[in-house]
Structure formats: structure tokens, C-alpha cells
Amino acid sequence: MARLKIASWNINSVRARIGIVERFLIEHAPDVLCLQETKVINGDFPHEMFERLGYVHRYLNGQRMHHGVAVISRIPLVEDRRHDWQDNGEARHIGVRLADTGVLLENVYVPAGGDIPDPILNPKFGQKLAYYDRMTDWSAKLRDPTIIVGDMNVAPLPSDVWNHKALLDVVSHTPIEVEKMERLMASHGWVDLGRKFIEAPARLYTWWSYRAKDWAASDRGRRLDHIWASPDLAATATSFAVAEGARSWERPSDHVPIIAEFDL
Template sequence: MSRVRVATWNINSVRLRIDQVARFVAESGTDVLCLQEIKCLEDQFPRNAFAEMGLPHLKVAGQKGWHGVAIASRLPIEQSQTFDACKLGHARCVSARVAGVDVQNFYIPAGGDVPDRVLNPKFDHKMDFYARLTETARGLDQSRPLLMCGDFNIAPSEYDVWNHRYMSKVVSHTPVEVETLNRLQAAGGFADVIRDAFPEPQKLASWWSYRAQDFRKSNRGLRLDHIWTSPGLTPAVVAGSATIHEPVRAWEQPSDHCPITVDLDV
């Protein structure tokens, strides 16, 4: 048995923030790093930099200027069937098997501004993405060691948003989205390891808008980034290990998201 630290982080351009990635990996001791919004093609991904930081094993799904996801690992990775739920063919899903764990990394669509599938094609895309993932989750063997993570673009609880009443009318926390996320979680029996580590009513966030000069002072955060484990993996979660790395959001030229991590004994 070995201990593996898994992180997920919407980096909002991996090439722009490669020095921050290296700093985070060094300071956090991350073994498996799942990135979203890498915003580059696969042949533009800074592979040498990841090798130098000790994460030479890579799975990358890139797209020019938009989206893109990647998994970087200290440990060797094996192929895994990706839960590709994007009907538009965007680079939003990537997977790998690491230390016997199936890691599925997602950048789920934000959904635009209007929470209406008919009026807003972006919101329809988001809901369709979740419907496809939920159908996949229903067919899974729940004893399989599976970790699902990434930027899910939904804050599920009133304690995952800065203002529940206001945000209930804003895409990312509308009732239909919360119900959709809960349906996916129930379909796979997934544990929300961050919320389980920090029970309600504690407020949690992993994203803060760039519009605020001081994100801590404005304190308008949302918990959009998640790590979920299947029933077959949840017993491997190390108690007390789940962490939201909020200080990273205060680094120079940061992503608007901060990383979250969890340790597994596998």
C-alpha cells in the first residue's frame, strides 16, 4: 500500500502559469495533478516542465485556445476508458489509471448566463453533459476504485456559495443544476470528499471572480471544483487529508480557481 496525493485545479492556461504549477507541486507534494482549461493543443503542452517537476507521465486532451484537460503523474499511468460526455467534441474529458485507481478528469461547461435549455444552447450543453455522465455512472460497478474530479461548474449547497438567495438565480447554483449534480452523485454512490471533510454549515469555496481586487475582502466565492470517490475507493481516503489550497488564489497572476487535494492509501 502506498499513499498518493491527488490534486485538481482549473489552471486557466497551463503555459501562462507553468511556474505556479511547479511551485504548487513542490510545496504540496502532489503525485497526480488533474488540470482543466489548459488552453493549448497537445503538442503545445509543456511536457519538459512537468518532467522537471517530477510528473513525467501525462495524458493530455488539448484544444486550440479553449478548454483542454490533462493528468500529470509521478507514477506510471495506464490507459483508461474516458467518460467522454461532451456532445460537441470539446476537449473536456481525460482519464488514466494510476496505482489501480481510475481517474476521470472533467471540465464541465459553465452554461452561459440564462438557465434555460431552450433559450440558451450553452446551458443545454451543460445539462446534456451531466445527463450523459449520469447514464454512465448508473452502469458502473460501484466496487471499482474510481475518482471523478475537476471543475464541475456547479456549487451544490447553500454553504458552497457566498449568498444562497442571490446565487439561486445565477447559473452555477440554480435549483435545476443542483438537482442535476445530486442526481449524478447518487447514480454512482460518490462521496464528496471535500464536503465530507468539512461538514456543513462551514462555508467552502474554490473559485473567486477576477472582478474583485481583493478576493478575500469581497468574499464572494463558489465551490465549483470537486473530488468524488466511488464506494470502492472511499475507504482509501485518508482522514483529514482533504484540503482547499486557498492561499494559491493569492499568488501573483493567479487562476481564478485554487487547487484542492486529497490523499489516498492504495
């Protein structure tokens, strides 16, 4: 039996926050770290710290100043499974296969969708909905045991946001976005590990806006980050956790890491 610990984190610039990434790796020691919004081209990725800590396997899909995803691992990885779901060159998906188990690991950064939840008035919102549709078509064809992680930019449940009624018309919690996420989940029978281990209606947030003077006191959070697994693989999951304290670290991301463990 192989134990596997996977973390996912929208880091909001890996170079600007390399210090807290190092702190997280030392304190939590995941086998694999999936980053979103790295905001760096592959050639400028900060390899040294990861190499020094033994994370010698790295698959990158970078972009200058925007987007970007990376899978960083101390266990062997194979395959480079990137997708451009919008066909516009944005670096939002990188997938790999874990060499020892054959499990697929897909790391995604779904577009935020702008501020207006109307695809006519706000084309970015329409692009987000189309992104979900294309991922759903892809997901329905998956046959291998798969873990999908990342910033999905949707908080689906009422207890995934600080105020369900207040946010029904706010992008990330609108009914149409929730419907799109539910269709994606149904396409492969994905199991939401966050809610497998922290059952609704318990509070579960992964993001707090920079606008709050005191994020912890106001606690106006949303659960935008997710780890899902194929049904058979989900049965091997042993834990799920949110590293909420990282929101108070020096120069934090507005997201915090999430962590799932498996006995494969």
C-alpha cells in the first residue's frame, strides 16, 4: 500500500511568495504540490528551493504575469497532459501520471469570470461557462483513476460561502455556475473530498478577499479550491484538510492550501 499526500494552492505568484511555499512544504511535507496562478514563464520558474527540498520532479505550464499552473513532486511523474480549454493560449491546465501507481493527476485553474454574471454583458463570464462545458466533455471520457485539483472558482454549496443569499448574484456562487460544476461532477462521478470529510453544512472556505482589513475577524470566505477523485480512488482517501493559517503568513495569497491523503 502506497501513502500519497497531495496539496493544491492558488499561490498568486510563486516567485513573490516563494518563502511561504517553502514554509508550507517544510511544515506539511506533501508528496505532490499543485500550484495555480504561478504567473511565471517556464524559463523563469524558481527551481532552486524545490530542488533543495527534494521536489525534483516538476511539470510546468507557465505564462508571463498571468495564470500558470505547475505540478511539483518528490515522487516520479510521467506524461505531460496540458489542455487549452479556451483555445486562447492561457496556461490553465497541466496533468501528469504518477509513475508508481498509474493514477492521473489533473491540475486546473478555471477562469474567475469577471464581475457581472451575464455572458452577454460580460464575455468573461461566458468564457467561464464554456470552459466548464469543455471540461465536462473531457471528463466524461476519462477511464483511468484520476484526481483533479485546483482553483475551480466556484463555491457550490450554501455553506461554502459566508452568506448564501447575499452571494447568489455574485460570480462564483450563481446558480448557473453551480449547475455547470454539478454537470462536471456527474460526468465522471467525481467525489468531492472536501465534503466527504467535512460534511455540509459545516463551514468550509479556502479564499478570503484582500479587501478585508482583518480576514479572520470578518471571515467572509468562499470555497473556490477543490480536490476531487474518481469513485474507486475516492474510497482510498483517508483525510482532507485546509491549511487556513497560511492566510496569515507574510505576504499571503488570498487562497490557502488544501491537502488530501490516500492509501493507494
